[in-house]
Every structure is written in C-alpha cells, then in structure tokens.
Amino acid sequence: GRMRMRIAVDEGDVLPGALRIVRRLRPAWEPATVKTKLFTDGITNKLVACYTDEGMGDALLVRVYGRKTELLVDRETELRNFQVLRAHGCAPDLYCAFQNGLCYQFLPGIALGPDHVRDPHIFRLVAREMARVHAIHANGSLPRPILWQKLHKYLSLVKTELSPKVSNASLPRDVPSPEALEQELAWMEETLSQLGSPVVLCHNDLLCKNIIYDRTRERVRFIDYEYTGYNYQAFDIGNHFNEFAGVKEVDYGLYPSKETQLQWLHSYLQAYKELAQGHPGDSQVSQEELETLYVQVNKFSLASHFLWACWGLIQDKYSTIDFNFLR
Numbered sequence: 001g002r003m004r005m006r007i008a009v010d011e012g013d014v015l016p017g018a019l020r021i022v023r024r025l026r027p028a029w030e031p032a033t034v035k036t037k038l039f040t041d042g043i044t045n046k047l048v049a050c051y052t053d054e055g056m057g058d059a060l061l062v063r064v065y066g067r068k069t070e071l072l073v074d075r076e077t078e079l080r081n082f083q084v085l086r087a088h089g090c091a092p093d094l095y096c097a098f099q100n101g102l103c104y105q106f107l108p109g110i111a112l113g114p115d116h117v118r119d120p121h122i123f124r125l126v127a128r129e130m131a132r133v134h135a136i137h138a139n140g141s142l143p144r145p146i147l148w149q150k151l152h153k154y155l156s157l158v159k160t161e162l163s164p165k166v167s168n169a170s171l172p173r174d175v176p177s178p179e180a181l182e183q184e185l186a187w188m189e190e191t192l193s194q195l196g197s198p199v200v201l202c203h204n205d206l207l208c209k210n211i212i213y214d215r216t217r218e219r220v221r222f223i224d225y226e227y228t229g230y231n232y233q234a235f236d237i238g239n240h241f242n243e244f245a246g247v248k249e250v251d252y253g254l255y256p257s258k259e260t261q262l263q264w265l266h267s268y269l270q271a272y273k274e275l276a277q278g279h280p281g282d283s284q285v286s287q288e289e290l291e292t293l294y295v296q297v298n299k300f301s302l303a304s305h306f307l308w309a310c311w312g313l314i315q316d317k318y319s320t321i322d323f324n325f326l327r
Contacts, residue, residue: 003024003025003095003096003097004096004097004098005024005096005097005098006098006099007020007021007023007098007099008098008099008100008274009021009062009064009098009099009100009101011046011065011066011100011320012045012320014038014062014064015038015048015277017062017064017191018036018048018050018062018064019031019034019036019050021062021096021098021103022034022060022062022103024096025060025095025096025103026060029052029234030052032049034050035050035051035052036048036049036050037049037051037056041111041209042209042225042321043247043315043319043321043323043325044065044066044067044072044315044319044321045064045065045066045101046061046063046064046066046139047062047063047064048061048062048064049060049061049106050062050063050160051106056106056108057108059106060095060103060104060105060106060157061103061104061105061106062101062102062103063101063102063103063104064100064101065100065101066319066320066321067318067319067320068318068319069226069261069318071314071318072154072226072314072315073171073226073227073309075180077228078225078226078228079094079097079102081201081225081228081229082094082102082104082191082225084136084201085133085136085222085225085228088132088133088136090099090129090132090133090136090221090222091221091222091223091225092104092105092106092221092223093105102315106290107212107214107221107223108212108214108216109206109213109214109215109220109221110212110213110215111209111210111211111212112126112149112208112209112210112211112212112213112220114208114244114245114246114254116208116211116213116214117208117211117240117243117244118159118244118254118256118260120263122213122220123139123260123263123264123267124264124267125213125218125219125220126206126211126220126240126293127264127265127267127268127271128221128262128267128268128271129211129219129221129222129238130203130206130222130236130237130268131268131271131272131274131275131276132270132271132275133200133201133202133203133222134201134202134236134272134276135200135272135275135276136200136201138201138230142199143230143231144199145199145230145231145232145235146204146229146230146231147231147232147235147303147307148189148193149305150184150307151188151189151303151307151310153167153186154183154307154310154311154314155178155182155185155310157310157314157315158178158181158310158314159178159181161314161317163225172326175313181306181310183229184306185306188302188303188306190285191299192232192299192300192302192303195232195234195295195296195299195300196292196296197232197233197234197300198232198233199230199231199232200230200231200233200236201228201229201230202228202229202230202231202232202235202236202237203222203225203227203228204227204228204229204231204232204235204236204239205224205226205227205228205239206222206236206239206240206243206245206316207247208243208246208247209247210222210223210224211223230321231295232296232300233297234293234296234297234300235300235303235304237268237293237297237300238296238297238298238299238300238301238302238303238304239300239301239304241255241256241297241298241301242255242301242304242305242308244256248323257307258294258297261294261297261298262290262294263295265290265294265297266285266290268293269283269285269289269293270283270285273285312325312326313325313326
C-alpha cells in the first residue's frame, strides 16, 4: 500500500528531508549506514537515491517536485497513472507520496543516451515497451486525448508572460507573438485531430533519460509519469523521435531518418497488434499501415515541439534548476 506523509522537503536542500522519509519507510536501516546519491540530470525535479547495499539493489528514490511545477503537472493524475502502470508491470513500486514529492523503488539499469535510442537492438525494446503501455485498456470508456487541453493551458500561461503589461526584456525577439501562437495551435488542432490516430494511454515524455535499460533482463522500463495520460498514439512516438536530438546539447540532425523510423514503427506495430488485438505471435504489418503511422507521427511531432517550447518559457520563469530553458 502507498503511504501519505505530511512531510515537506526543502527543494534547496533535499538530503535531510529524503533521509527523514527513508527513516520512516525503512526503520530497520541503521542511519549511519545509509548512503545517498544526488542525481543532477533532471530539469524538472530534484532526485536522490538512498540505499545501504553498494550495488544499490535496495535503493529508494526520493523525488522532490520543482518549484511551481504544479502549473505544468497534475499531481493526483500522476499518482493514479503511476499505480495503473505499476498494476500492469510497467512501473516500479511506489512507497509513499509526501507533500511535495514521491518515494519509489529504484530500477536497476542504465538511463539511455542518444546513441542507445538509435541502436536497433535497444530501439526494438523501446518500441515494444511503448506498445505495452499503449495497449493498457481504458476500461471500456473512450478517453479524450489530453493534448489540446494541455496545449491551451500552457499557451495561456505563456500569454500572461508575453502580454504587454509584462516587460518583455527577458524574452528573445524571435519568440512569436501570442496571436501567431494562437493561430498555430488552432491550425494544429484542426489538422492533427483529423488524422485518425488512436487515443491510448501514453507516457508523453519519453526522452532518453526516462528510459532505463536493464541488460540482465534484456528489458527497458519507462520512468517519470508526470505527463502520462490518454493521448494520440502518434504524439507519444513523434515526441520520442524529437528526443533523439537530446536535451542539453540539442542536435536535430539526430532526428531519426525515414528508414530508421520505419524499422522502429514496424517493431512497434507488430507488438501493438499482438497486445491490443490479441493476435498471436507473428502479426503481419502492412506497408499501408506503416506509411499511415509514419505520416501521423511526423505531423504530431509538431505538437510536441509546440508543447515543450511553451513548457520551456514557463520553466524559464519559475524553475530554480540551473538550466537555460530559454535557449
């Protein structure tokens, strides 16, 4: 069962708070033997591992939400999705939720880098795992995609920043006007919603570092479910393809070629058809299905650019994490 703790952890100094939570969850651990490791990769939250076993086999992860991220993320929905994914074997154990964060099981393996996601052996595992998440049933209901609501919300947060009342000295000149962004969003909503992409349970944030490769089990797992929710299948894939370009050092020359995409999409469709439609072992994927998905994915990747651009402008204003969001 998941505990709720009335503990708040200071975002500026996460270690003491993390250790307080771990003392409650692991009373048998001798405090002097608990080791900690602070992860510095994340650009949304602060993350610390606490463990006693050198190999980190018993590690707990304490994640502290970044400043004002409740503007970007619905925390109750995140918890619900965490548990749905856990129930289907796609997520780690969740130990507790506290006032401004979560504590959960550490998954062994390596967080992927830009080289891994283009390695056919690994990307087939990623495609199959994405199919596994997408095949989780919505219990008979027909969920609505969260994309448009999310984009409108982010854009309205950006517009308050871009409005003439706010001094625009901080924004680069090449940020389009609110009117231009409104028009682009209207165009996307009109165009993309007519492409016929199925609405499935999506991760919605599959950057390399959110994919953990466990070599011993030959399996990948996805972590961080802040943006998880029902969405267009092609958005989740297009967003992942955009992430081939990296985060800190962005290079869109790394966006996967059509040939790589078709191999990836073939693995995905094969697994998705087996899982979602109950086809046995060798599902045939037609050329037509493949082309259709390819087109949908590359159009939905536009919505992914728009979403994270708005997100970056919002993070630039509120985040205390040392990262150049504007750039």
